[in-house]
Amino acid sequence: MEVDKIKNLPKSFLKDSLKSIFKIEKLKRITGFTGVHFNDAEKKLAQKIENYRHVEREALKTWRIVQLSRDEKRPHTPDYINGIFEDFIQLSGDRLGMDDKSIITGLGRLDGRTVAVIGHNKGKDIKERVEFNFGSSMPQGYRKAMRIMEIAQRFGFPVITFIDTPGAYPALEAEDSGQAGAIAKSICTMFSLTVPTITVLIGEGGSGGALALAIGNYVMMLENSTYSVISPEGCASILWRDSSVARLASRALKLTSRDLFKLGVIDKIIYEPAGGAHNNPERMIRIVRSYLKNTLKKFCSSKDFDFKKHRAQKYEAMGFVNLTDRQKV
Amino acid sequence: MEKITCKKCKKTINENDFYQNLKVCPKCGFHDIMNARERILSTADMGSFVEFAENITSVDFLNFYDLKSYNERLSEAKQKSGLNEAIITGEATIKGIRTSICVMDFNFMGGSMGSVVGEKIKIAVENSISKKIPLIIFTASGGARMQEGIISLMQMAKTVSCINRLKENNIPYFCVITHPTTGGVSASFATIADIIITEPGALFCFAGPRVVEQTIKKEIPQDFGLAQRNLKNGQVDIIAQRKEINEVLALLLSLFTGQIPKEENKI
Numbered sequence: 001m002e003v004d005k006i007k008n009l010p011k012s013f014l015k016d017s018l019k020s021i022f023k024i025e026k027l028k029r030i031t032g033f034t035g036v037h038f039n040d041a042e043k044k045l046a047q048k049i050e051n052y053r054h055v056e057r058e059a060l061k062t063w064r065i066v067q068l069s070r071d072e073k074r075p076h077t078p079d080y081i082n083g084i085f086e087d088f089i090q091l092s093g094d095r096l097g098m099d100d101k102s103i104i105t106g107l108g109r110l111d112g113r114t115v116a117v118i119g120h121n122k123g124k125d126i127k128e129r130v131e132f133n134f135g136s137s138m139p140q141g142y143r144k145a146m147r148i149m150e151i152a153q154r155f156g157f158p159v160i161t162f163i164d165t166p167g168a169y170p171a172l173e174a175e176d177s178g179q180a181g182a183i184a185k186s187i188c189t190m191f192s193l194t195v196p197t198i199t200v201l202i203g204e205g206g207s208g209g210a211l212a213l214a215i216g217n218y219v220m221m222l223e224n225s226t227y228s229v230i231s232p233e234g235c236a237s238i239l240w241r242d243s244s245v246a247r248l249a250s251r252a253l254k255l256t257s258r259d260l261f262k263l264g265v266i267d268k269i270i271y272e273p274a275g276g277a278h279n280n281p282e283r284m285i286r287i288v289r290s291y292l293k294n295t296l297k298k299f300c301s302s303k304d305f306d307f308k309k310h311r312a313q314k315y316e317a318m319g320f321v322n323l324t325d326r327q328k329v
Numbered sequence: 330m331e332k333i334t335c336k337k338c339k340k341t342i343n344e345n346d347f348y349q350n351l352k353v354c355p356k357c358g359f360h361d362i363m364n365a366r367e368r369i370l371s372t373a374d375m376g377s378f379v380e381f382a383e384n385i386t387s388v389d390f391l392n393f394y395d396l397k398s399y400n401e402r403l404s405e406a407k408q409k410s411g412l413n414e415a416i417i418t419g420e421a422t423i424k425g426i427r428t429s430i431c432v433m434d435f436n437f438m439g440g441s442m443g444s445v446v447g448e449k450i451k452i453a454v455e456n457s458i459s460k461k462i463p464l465i466i467f468t469a470s471g472g473a474r475m476q477e478g479i480i481s482l483m484q485m486a487k488t489v490s491c492i493n494r495l496k497e498n499n500i501p502y503f504c505v506i507t508h509p510t511t512g513g514v515s516a517s518f519a520t521i522a523d524i525i526i527t528e529p530g531a532l533f534c535f536a537g538p539r540v541v542e543q544t545i546k547k548e549i550p551q552d553f554g555l556a557q558r559n560l561k562n563g564q565v566d567i568i569a570q571r572k573e574i575n576e577v578l579a580l581l582l583s584l585f586t587g588q589i590p591k592e593e594n595k596i
């Protein structure tokens with residue numbers, strides 16, 4: 001029965017699809033009475049329903065990736081740090097009154113070179129998760145990150161960042177201590193570094209909170225991670241006025257690694273072990289390690305390369321505008 | 330004479346007085362949202378504004394479709410605001426001192442920042458760098474434009490990178506926060522200005538009041554994100570009444586550039 005096929009569609013599609021079904025039946029009845037056929041019109045209406053079902057299927061596929069990117073069993077920043085760097089030492093505090101644990105910072109060695117490491121930390125059990133705000137950082141977290149970036153800058157250490165956050169923490173005290181300013185300043189600091197920066201998106205890349213640490217000369221993204229301007233739930237509740245259609249928003253936002261590679265926002269997709277990173281964390285970490293090692297080697301051997309200029313040119317070229325009428329300034 | 334009701338104190342006021350007072354209620358001092366053209370008229374010297382790149386327009390490169398398509402929303406916004414995009418950029422003089430100026434307009438899709446806003450800010454920054462003149466941006470924005478997906482997030486990086494170059498060239502950059510400035514705009518070029526000026530009653534925050542309320546599941550203070558609270562918390566430099574903004578900007582421009590402001594006839 002036609003109605004069975006569409007009963008799982010989101011509300012905004014359902015109304016239109018039902019109307020189409022009724023119209024088709026009406027046309028069929030008219031055909032029964034008069035013998036006049038409306039094949040074209042019927043085909044068009046059926047196509048409309050099929051389009052809705054197609055969108056829903058695609059949305060569910062994307063939604064699966066969103067869920068995978070949030071999977072608690074995925075390796076998180078501490079797992080990558082332990083598996084990738086030798087002699088890692090964790091550093092704490094923004095020297096302004098707080099240590100935000102939702103961001104891990106420190107120094108370590110990769111392939112014999114000292115590197116600065118910064119990454120979001122979601123926490124491994126429920127107690128840690130609550131303590132770290134589920135990886136949502138306070139302004140103090142970004143200030144700590146900036147402190148480590150400045151150390152890296154002065155001593156010439158490459159900066160490696162791991163991104164895994166639902167977004168910056170939307171709380172009263174975060175706003176009062178300057179969340180917006182801390183994010184902007186962190187982005188600005190990353191742009192003024194002359195050392196190479198490498199970013200790996202390992203899970204959720206949630207809006208400004210992710211971008212604050214994600215200005216990389218080379219940006220890599222795990223196959224099943226996401227990177228988006230707003231969470232699909234937030235987007236759905238604003239644009240669709242219905243947070244239950246988050247899957248539609250996730251499809252529309254184009255937040256998967258494949259879409260972002262096509263848009264030129266990331267430089268490399270790192271494919272995960274079959275079924276996702278959580279199926280074989282050790283292997284996943286080994287893969288990321290080898291990519292980081294190669295990239296670092298390439299960057300460190302190109303002595304005259306202007307990393308700062310490269311970053312500015314790369315990000316300032318992003319955007320699609322209609323330039324046909326652009327006037328000369 | 331036409332009578333209108335103030336949106337805040339609900340008192341009846343003369344329409345003429347309201348507009349004479351730059352869309353500020355003469356009774357309670359409520360600052361109503363001003364559109365970009367009105368802002369230029371009230372800030373720049375008469376006839377001094379030259380607009381740049383007014384014909385750059387947005388492209389629906391993601392084929393974004395929610396309840397309406399992005400293209401549909403764009404043409405509605407164009408009709409509503411009379412502008413091609415959520416920002417106008419150009420060059421003007423304020424009391425005789427030359428400056429690049431950008432004004433965002435909340436009536437165009439909530440002043441949201443997409444590729445065009447990023448590109449136009451880049452154009453203004455490059456104008457400032459090449460002519461060695463200051464940059465002033467008036468912000469009014471709900472944040473990044475969701476219809477452009479990740480590319481709108483990248484505009485935060487793009488604009489910050491531009492402002493970073495401005496800073497390295499030691500060019501003064503002032504930002505005037507008008508109601509409301511939130512999300513991606515507040516977390517990018519707005520908060521890294523050398524001087525931040527805000528209008529009284531302007532909302533200036535990263536996460537909006539509703540989002541914060543949902544997260545902490547408690548009622549938030551009445552003055553959340555508003556100018557007074559931001560001043561107290563050290564997030565802004567100056568609160569300036571709308572009719573003082575021109576004076577304040579002229580003073581700052583003169584202090585930073587060493588030029589002497591000239592009184593000129595204004596509307």
